Amino acid sequence: MKYQSTRGGVTGISFRETVLMGLADDGGLLVPESVPDVSAELSSWQGKSYSELALEIMSRFITDIPRDDLADLINRSYSTFTHEQVTPLVKVGDDYILELFHGPTLAFKDVALQFLGNVFEYILQDSGAAVNILGATSGDTGSAAIAGVRGKENINIFIMFPEGKTSPLQELQMTSVLDDNVHNIAVNGSFDDCQSLMKTIFSDLDFKSAYQLAAVNSVNWTRVLAQVVYYFSAWYQLRCPVSFDVAVPTGNFGNIFAGYIARQMGLPIRRLILATNANDILCRFFTSGKYERGDVHFTHSPAMDIQVSSNFERYLYYKLDGSAEKVRHFMQQFADTGRAELPFNTENFDDVFLAGAASNEETLATIRSYYDNEGYLPDPHTAVGLAVMKRFRDSEVPLVCLSTAHPAKFEDAIQEALPGVHATHPTLEALRDLPTRKVVVDPTVENIKSEISTRL
Numbered sequence: 001m002k003y004q005s006t007r008g009g010v011t012g013i014s015f016r017e018t019v020l021m022g023l024a025d026d027g028g029l030l031v032p033e034s035v036p037d038v039s040a041e042l043s044s045w046q047g048k049s050y051s052e053l054a055l056e057i058m059s060r061f062i063t064d065i066p067r068d069d070l071a072d073l074i075n076r077s078y079s080t081f082t083h084e085q086v087t088p089l090v091k092v093g094d095d096y097i098l099e100l101f102h103g104p105t106l107a108f109k110d111v112a113l114q115f116l117g118n119v120f121e122y123i124l125q126d127s128g129a130a131v132n133i134l135g136a137t138s139g140d141t142g143s144a145a146i147a148g149v150r151g152k153e154n155i156n157i158f159i160m161f162p163e164g165k166t167s168p169l170q171e172l173q174m175t176s177v178l179d180d181n182v183h184n185i186a187v188n189g190s191f192d193d194c195q196s197l198m199k200t201i202f203s204d205l206d207f208k209s210a211y212q213l214a215a216v217n218s219v220n221w222t223r224v225l226a227q228v229v230y231y232f233s234a235w236y237q238l239r240c241p242v243s244f245d246v247a248v249p250t251g252n253f254g255n256i257f258a259g260y261i262a263r264q265m266g267l268p269i270r271r272l273i274l275a276t277n278a279n280d281i282l283c284r285f286f287t288s289g290k291y292e293r294g295d296v297h298f299t300h301s302p303a304m305d306i307q308v309s310s311n312f313e314r315y316l317y318y319k320l321d322g323s324a325e326k327v328r329h330f331m332q333q334f335a336d337t338g339r340a341e342l343p344f345n346t347e348n349f350d351d352v353f354l355a356g357a358a359s360n361e362e363t364l365a366t367i368r369s370y371y372d373n374e375g376y377l378p379d380p381h382t383a384v385g386l387a388v389m390k391r392f393r394d395s396e397v398p399l400v401c402l403s404t405a406h407p408a409k410f411e412d413a414i415q416e417a418l419p420g421v422h423a424t425h426p427t428l429e430a431l432r433d434l435p436t437r438k439v440v441v442d443p444t445v446e447n448i449k450s451e452i453s454t455r456l
């Protein structure tokens with residue numbers, strides 16, 4: 001399997017090269033040259049464990065790592081999860097919740113980043129090279145990325161986060177990791193400042209190659225690929241219904257895009273229900289065909305407080321029939337004017353996606369109602385998914401909502417929804433009072449570059 005850029009400037013590269021490149025050198029996103037159809041295999045995969053399933057699916061996309069080695073990478077990645085099923089499906093009321101938060105940092109990003117960390121290490125061991133991972137986080141990505149690579153040979157990780165703007169526990173999940181290869185950079189600014197610093201530094205191709213910079217944010221194809229697996233797992237745990245609907249709380253379109261790939265592979269997903277918070281650019285797109293930047297709103301689901309969604313371009317590429325030229329035109333128009341429109345009649349232009357946005361009030365009300373009526377405590381991101389999901393419930397197919405984090409990670413929102421109820425988790429309690437390490441810098445490109453160059 002070879003990979004290519006959505007913008008046409010990179011073609012025919014291997015999976016290993018794709019992992020290391022992250023964002024394509026032409027500014028586009030890397031996608032596989034084709035998506036394999038596995039519908040004929042589905043019935044023979046029944047009864048496989050999560051890791052065995054992952055091996056079947058990933059080996060279709062990863063053809064330059066021997067199967068035994070890939071199996072070992074997968075087994076090690078999911079042995080860190082505390083639930084035997086890795087991503088267990090739980091029946092709640094009439095519907096189902098797929099819990100993706102049983103990894104080391106209690107958010108779904110572990111599913112992808114435990115694997116990506118091991119893949120990086122493996123590729124580097126083989127080639128003798130080293131990489132420096134640079135990432136920006138509003139909370140969950142940073143800790144999951146750090147947990148994925150801490151202590152690994154030939155890898156340094158630099159994570160920027162907005163000083164004072166991640167939750168205290170999220171910060172502790174990053175800064176309490178004292179391995180020599182982990183560097184936490186608190187930036188005096190916003191998450192957007194961190195992201196724009198990252199984009200600027202990655203677009204400096206000389207610096208990128210001199211310091212072998214690598215990316216772990218959701219533009220990295222490996223993350224999408226690892227996430228494809230749990231859609232299959234959900235279907236097997238449902239006992240293979242004729243079809244099913246999946247609701248996905250989303251910000252960067254990474255999680256839900258993995259569902260779109262699973263569907264292209266032949267998994268019988270009927271509808272993907274896209275759920276956003278007040279940052280609703282994606283919801284507006286799927287209801288109008290217009291992609292238009294809005295203001296950033298701070299919500300109870302901060303991991304989805306995103307206006308410009310980094311995986312959207314991959315979807316666009318498929319929707320524009322794989323035309324790199326049309327993708328370039330759309331993205332250029334969006335960069336220049338803050339809005340862009342699909343170049344065809346957009347009335348009901350996609351019958352796979354249904355979309356909705358949930359307000360803060362609805363999010364809190366949903367947490368309350370699941371706790372009071374079902375005895376289930378969803379985190380605020382999951383609550384966004386559940387709030388939107390119920391608008392599209394019909395009795396024809398099973399409905400699954402992806403649960404992206406353990407509620408204890410977002411104790412403030414839980415407190416606000418349910419005064420007196422304390423969401424806790426032993427992993428998080430163990431962090432309190434641990435020694436920590438971070439540097440605090442002003443948001444300039446020079447400051448970040450010098451953190452990288454002086455710490456190596």
Ligand SMILES: *Cc1c(COP(=O)(O)O)cnc(C)c1O
Pocket residue numbers: 107108109140141218249250251252253254255256303304381404405
């Ligand atoms: C990152 C994150 C999301 C959003 O995932 P996308 O891939 O951006 O769609 C949702 N919930 C939680 C808890 C997250 O950490």
